[in-house]
Amino acid sequence: MSLINRQIHLVSRPQGEASPSNFQLVEAPVPASEALAEGQVVVRHHYLSLDPYMRGRMNDSRSYAEPQPLNTVMLGGTVGEVLHSRHPKFQPGDQVLGMGGWQEYSVVDASVRGALHKVDTQHIPLSAYLGAVGMPGVTAWYGLMKIITPKSGETVVVSAASGAVGSVVGQLAKVRGCRVVGVAGGQDKCRYVVEELGFDACIDYKQHAEPKAFYQALKAATPQGVDGYFENVGGMILDAVMLRMNAFSRLAMCGMIAGYDGQPTPMQNPALILVNRMKVEGFIVSEHPDVWPEAVQELGTLVGTGRLKFKETVAQGIAAAPEAFLGLLKGKNFGKQLVKLI
């Protein structure tokens, strides 16, 4: 009797906000070992990563990536264990990182370069390869090191500061001697960002929901202005931080979650880019594979030695993935959002 692989398919595109009805649970058989082609590997997923970029893929609009096709398994990063292998480099029991998607098992052509990576779980927990030592961590590293290029003594602000990317941005900037100010939603997240992650301050955008109140709180936390801003959200927070940017400051644009659901979210005063001679740069980490070795080296060392901390919110079982993902878009998660599949 073959194993059952439970999958989540995208079955419709959101009109405005994404909703559970955009997804559907589907069951498919897992191929038996003897049915594999040369080079194929079956992976039993332990964790699925949920990330804001997935919301963009749900739309059928021009973007940096192809839309997620309808009636197929939602894409996503996964870690797990090799179950069967017809590739000489992979043995049953190997711990691996891949893009297995929203399902319990995946069949991977391991001969495709980069499709499957063996990972070391002696010093680093398996799930961290989806977070601080994975795509979110490298995203943080790239935006900070290649766009913001922080100098000791400068002030760096990061939004979604308790999240998988933001938490790494801030801790890396602290390692580099910066004053680091986070923006997060809620007292618990702000307390965690300051007390656990070591940021100098964190502004609660829910407490300061009015743009003027938020700006005043930000101003108090950034007495020397802002030299680098790592943007994960857009909207009101972006406008406020723009007003604190110093001459020759840098803005790494990594996410614009505020605009995912429909109408574009304007930037109120783009002339500040000129007034402050700013550099604003958008990036997608997957287009910079050259930095991965250096970034993962630093991130892995910091995690392995306990100097880079992270938090996870873990949903249980593939059926919980849609709800967990919709919660992520509303900031309901705390730290890296995962789905545990074993």
Next chain:
Amino acid sequence: MSLINRQIHLVSRPQGEASPSNFQLVEAPVPASEALAEGQVVVRHHYLSLDPYMRGRMNDSRSYAEPQPLNTVMLGGTVGEVLHSRHPKFQPGDQVLGMGGWQEYSVVDASVRGALHKVDTQHIPLSAYLGAVGMPGVTAWYGLMKIITPKSGETVVVSAASGAVGSVVGQLAKVRGCRVVGVAGGQDKCRYVVEELGFDACIDYKQHAEPKAFYQALKAATPQGVDGYFENVGGMILDAVMLRMNAFSRLAMCGMIAGYDGQPTPMQNPALILVNRMKVEGFIVSEHPDVWPEAVQELGTLVGTGRLKFKETVAQGIAAAPEAFLGLLKGKNFGKQLVKLI
């Protein structure tokens, strides 16, 4: 009897649009030769340069430069001839470039580095040192070469295309093998930009005043999208060009004239910076003195050999400066706006 120096002072700050009442004509004596201190030079101005940046200086707001103080001579670039000199490097009759301001004569401390430059008028007309071979030309050169970094075959768009900066941007980009599309106000300017300056196309934003019509005209003129945009105006034109920007495109933000008079002009969809992994950079040419020699070398050679063309609108007499300046802010000039003072 001493010479009379007629000057224009800023006497009030604009509330919204700038107006003639913000300026006042004042008469002051020109110091006699024997009254000069060691190192001082009296310059008889031939031309005053009028430039959009001056509008920003009229406001009393945080910007990249100090506001123009009230009841003093408006700042501005000038070319002219040395009348008296107590500096060994300058002799009466020398043709010079400086920041003499809105007046007929200036007394310059020539011992201050960069305060006064002798210029060669054998191959290059004196007035060009305020335009194509001066600050506007170097502005064009910097934004194009250091931010847009155009490659042959790419598409470059420039707004205010018939102006002192825009006309140089486009011609330099043509020299580098780009497809060049201008944006200008009116059929005459557009015809000049294409027929005289050699741009591939020019969109008349007055003819296409509706955002959708403007976008359609721009789309037709940029079939391969836009790789580099040199922004002089902001507002509706910026929003439309953003929608045509390609992946990894560059936007040099040089002027935001649309927002000078008051309320900030929003950028409707800043998420496009992320979607297209754009680099957006604001700059002020005076902060990059290191590029001047290389830029002026190329610009001077191109002007001297007739390969870089430019047009001038010349107002007569210092009393005409305020009206000419207000016209410049509304795009009434055609090419470089000067005031002739002799």
